[in-house]
Amino acid sequence: MDTALRNTLRLTITSCRRLLEEDYLLQLEGRYGIRSDGSIEPLSSLQHLDVAGKAERLSIEASLQHEKLQEKELPHAITRFVRESAFTALNRLAALKLMEHPSRGLIAETIGQKELSKGFRQFVMISPEALRNKPDGGYRLYLELLFDDLGLALGALFNRSLPQSILFPTPTCLSQVLDLLNQPELVPVWGDDETIGWIYQYFTPPELRDQVRKESAAPRNSNELSFRNQFYTPRYVVEFLTDNTLGRIWYEMRQGNTQLAEKCQYLIQRETGERELKDPRELRILDPACGSGHFLLYAFDLLETIYQEAYDDQALKPILEKDYPDTASFQRAVPGLILENNLHGIDIDLRATQIASLALWLRAQRCFADHKIPRRQRPKALTPQIVCAEPMPGEYDLLGEFLRDLKPAILGNLVREVWEHMKGADEIGSLLKIEQELRDAIRKARQAWLSMPEGVQLSLFGDRPAALQLKMDLSEIREESFWDGVEQDVLRALENYARTALEADTTVQRVVTRQLFSHDAIQGFAFVDLLQRPFDVVLMNPPFGTSSLNSKEYIIRSYPRTKNDLYAAFVERGLELLQKDGMLGAITNRTGFFLKSFQQWREDILLKESNVTALVDLGYGVLDTAMVETAAYILQKGGLNS
Numbered sequence: 001m002d003t004a005l006r007n008t009l010r011l012t013i014t015s016c017r018r019l020l021e022e023d024y025l026l027q028l029e030g031r032y033g034i035r036s037d038g039s040i041e042p043l044s045s046l047q048h049l050d051v052a053g054k055a056e057r058l059s060i061e062a063s064l065q066h067e068k069l070q071e072k073e074l075p076h077a078i079t080r081f082v083r084e085s086a087f088t089a090l091n092r093l094a095a096l097k098l099m100e101h102p103s104r105g106l107i108a109e110t111i112g113q114k115e116l117s118k119g120f121r122q123f124v125m126i127s128p129e130a131l132r133n134k135p136d137g138g139y140r141l142y143l144e145l146l147f148d149d150l151g152l153a154l155g156a157l158f159n160r161s162l163p164q165s166i167l168f169p170t171p172t173c174l175s176q177v178l179d180l181l182n183q184p185e186l187v188p189v190w191g192d193d194e195t196i197g198w199i200y201q202y203f204t205p206p207e208l209r210d211q212v213r214k215e216s217a218a219p220r221n222s223n224e225l226s227f228r229n230q231f232y233t234p235r236y237v238v239e240f241l242t243d244n245t246l247g248r249i250w251y252e253m254r255q256g257n258t259q260l261a262e263k264c265q266y267l268i269q270r271e272t273g274e275r276e277l278k279d280p281r282e283l284r285i286l287d288p289a290c291g292s293g294h295f296l297l298y299a300f301d302l303l304e305t306i307y308q309e310a311y312d313d314q315a316l317k318p319i320l321e322k323d324y325p326d327t328a329s330f331q332r333a334v335p336g337l338i339l340e341n342n343l344h345g346i347d348i349d350l351r352a353t354q355i356a357s358l359a360l361w362l363r364a365q366r367c368f369a370d371h372k373i374p375r376r377q378r379p380k381a382l383t384p385q386i387v388c389a390e391p392m393p394g395e396y397d398l399l400g401e402f403l404r405d406l407k408p409a410i411l412g413n414l415v416r417e418v419w420e421h422m423k424g425a426d427e428i429g430s431l432l433k434i435e436q437e438l439r440d441a442i443r444k445a446r447q448a449w450l451s452m453p454e455g456v457q458l459s460l461f462g463d464r465p466a467a468l469q470l471k472m473d474l475s476e477i478r479e480e481s482f483w484d485g486v487e488q489d490v491l492r493a494l495e496n497y498a499r500t501a502l503e504a505d506t507t508v509q510r511v512v513t514r515q516l517f518s519h520d521a522i523q524g525f526a527f528v529d530l531l532q533r534p535f536d537v538v539l540m541n542p543p544f545g546t547s548s549l550n551s552k553e554y555i556i557r558s559y560p561r562t563k564n565d566l567y568a569a570f571v572e573r574g575l576e577l578l579q580k581d582g583m584l585g586a587i588t589n590r591t592g593f594f595l596k597s598f599q600q601w602r603e604d605i606l607l608k609e610s611n612v613t614a615l616v617d618l619g620y621g622v623l624d625t626a627m628v629e630t631a632a633y634i635l636q637k638g639g640l641n642s
Contacts, residue, residue: 001192009189012180013090013202019180020086023173028082032057034064038074056166063163085164087203087351090177091157092147094199095358097181101190106365110146114178115139119146136171144168153382156357193363194235197292200355233291233541233587234622237632238298240266241585244614244634245537246285246299249583250306253277254313259305268614275581278536279319280310281341285537286530288430288574290345290386293356295539300363303342307334331371335364336379344530345386348429353388360384387526389429410445414490417441418528425527427551431566431573433558435531442486534579540586542570544628561600568592568601571635575610578637584610590617590631610635 001009028034031053033041043049043057060081067077099106100119108119115137123142124131131138144160151158159165169177189195243264251258251267252275261269280303287295310316311330324330345356361382368378421437543566547555555563562568567588574584592598593615606612614634622630 001189001194001198005185005188006198008183008185009195009198010202012183012186013199016090016177016180017086017203019173019176020089020169021082023170024082024085024167027167027170028060028078032060034060034078036075036078038078059163060166081164082167084350085167088157088164088354089167089169090199090203091196091351091354091358093177093181094196095150095154095157096143096146097190098196098358098362103191104362104365104369106362107146110143111178112182114175114182140168140171140174152380154358154361156384156386157354193297193359193366194294196355196359196362197294200292200352203351233294235294235298236266237541237587237618237622238294239264240616240632241539241587241634242295242298242302243267245539245583245585246283246302248613248634249275249283249536250302250309254309258309260302263305264302277313277315279316280306281337283342283537284344284533284535285342285539286344286346286535286574286577287539288346288570288577289540289542290347290356291349291352291541293345293359293386295541296343296345296356297359297363299343299537299539300338300360300367303338304334304367307337332368332373332377332379335367336382338367339364339382339384343385344535345384346389346430346527346530347386348389348426350388350390353386356386357384360386385530387530389425389432389527411486411489411493414438414441414445414486415493418490422528427548428554430577431551431555431559431569433573433576434528438490438528442490531577534582535577536579536582538574538578538582538584540570540574540584542567542586542588544589561604564597565589565592568598568605571601572605575605575635575637580638582637583613584635584637585632586635587618587622587630587632590619590629593631606635610637 025036029036031049033043033046034057040061043054046054046057049057064074064077064081067080068074093111096107096110097112098104100109100112100117108122109117110119111117120139120142124138127138131141134141147158147160147165151160168174189198243260243266247260247264247267250260251264251269252273254277256269260267283303283306285296285299287293290296307330311320311324311327320330324333339360343360345353347353347356361384364382365378368375418434418438418441421432421434425432425434545566546552547563547566547569555566555569559569559572562572567586571584571586571588574586578584592601612633613636616632618630618632620629
């Protein structure tokens with residue numbers, strides 16, 4: 001995509017955002033009595049609302065109160081609610097535009113000609129009576145039914161159960177947005193797999209980035225931290241880093257006997273090291289600040305080749321044939337195996353997880369098409385392992401309900417400990433050492449169990465809110481073997497509560513509160529669960545500069561050697577998350593390689609804890625509009641002290 005086309009797309013996305021946000025603010029005030037300044041009309045005064053409208057208003061109120069737990073002030077919570085609702089709507093429409101493109105043909109034409117699109121005309125022919133009294137002819141109903149159908153495979157983007165889906169563009173706004181997306185000048189972008197990533201970057205206008213930088217040197221919240229660091233990673237950088245990490249690992253496993261030697265144009269081919277051959281399903285790749293998923297998309301390309309070669313490998317074929325006895329069944333399974341086993345992403349921005357999940361899902365569909373696998377034979381649900389680093393929800397009373405009946409009580413204490421440590425996840429993201437925090441809490445509890453007389457009750461968390469304060473009865477634990485599996489017990493407890501938080505409640509607001517609580521808890525659990533096993537490859541274009549104001553204390557305490565810049569801390573963290581001999585590829589500011597303030601980073605992280613296997617000084621102009629000199633480099637875990 002050339003510069004002129006990207007500029008056209010940028011102007012289009014900026015205009016779409018403005019139209020949607022203005023439309024949604026008008027709907028909040030005119031229909032639901034909620035103003036941008038935080039004032040809310042009593043529900044009793046909104047005589048125009050029917051029963052469904054009143055339920056929607058209560059749902060939005062519950063959502064705003066939930067947002068307020070993070071945003072602190074109601075006007076900020078309203079702004080965040082509108083922003084997320086608008087971005088989700090735009091993502092869904094852009095996704096339909098990508099899916100209906102002739103190169104994919106995943107759905108019938110739906111928005112290319114608006115109400116005259118082939119898909120909608122067919123829908124009208126099937127259900128004319130159901131649409132007769134619809135003011136827009138049923139077009140909104142058609143789109144929402146399509147969203148629900150796609151939600152079975154892409155819940156991260158198309159799930160309409162949360163209040164952010166209550167607002168829908170008015171007919172005038174929807175028509176204007178679709179006119180913008182359907183501009184003839186943009187026809188080429190909808191066949192490009194990278195388009196959805198550019199939409200993510202362009203949704204935040206540059207003037208907003210400039211404004212917040214003037215107002216504060218450091219990001220003041222998770223939203224500012226995410227959009228201040230949204231810079232597209234060029235394809236050649238993605239390929240260089242992935243070729244020399246994932247590509248290099250497979251190259252060594254196969255002793256150079258791989259198609260990747262030709263396919264990976266940036267692979268530095270040198271004498272291979274000794275590396276044990278792995279079942280490809282066991283290769284784990286992580287992007288700890290994944291954005292729209294560019295690294296993971298290219299890694300998918302390499303993994304296709306890796307799986308094909310593994311099935312023909314004399315050592316691996318018998319293992320794979322146990323589950324996939326013939327080539328056809330194996331090829332049908334490969335896209336799902338890649339998404340479910342190999343590719344993992346973390347981001348602090350829920351919008352990024354929507355985009356990355358969609359991008360990987362579309363890439364999997366292309367893999368099916370390349371192998372001529374009919375749609376009816378493709379799995380209905382593919383699950384990209386993309387996680388939003390969100391804090392566990394703050395409704396302590398709901399957590400307390402669950403913990404009161406959890407036995408033994410020590411599990412409740414450990415769940416609370418995870419809950420508390422997750423408070424800053426939306427700003428700390430992958431730098432949050434939650435798997436270490438959990439293991440440390442288990443170690444302390446085990447020591448207490450070993451040293452305390454039987455029957456004594458111990459409270460480790462006296463400073464917690466009253467709803468969280470439970471004591472643990474050490475006498476409940478009879479066998480020391482309990483501690484061997486307690487980590488998994490805690491994870492199962494977290495997952496169980498996240499998925500069963502929707503116990504029967506009668507009031508709309510209480511039901512919605514539980515829905516939102518469960519949604520955040522599921523995200524929080526997924527984040528903790530993702531970090532339980534080490535990775536073979538970590539790829540990243542991490543945030544640069546200072547940490548956010550709220551996370552500064554944690555970064556200083558947890559990363560004393562690399563606290564001076566986020567990218568240095570991300571490199572340290574990335575190496576921690578790797579297994580021995582794992583590979584890390586990063587593009588960052590180049591200052592770490594020569595400034596005195598990074599001396600400890602160079603001496604400890606780059607030289608003692610890893611080996612630098614490749615380094616490219618890229619200079620200015622690499623990361624789109626970011627005025628920073630960059631370097632791309634490859635590290636292998638296990639340096640001088642290994």
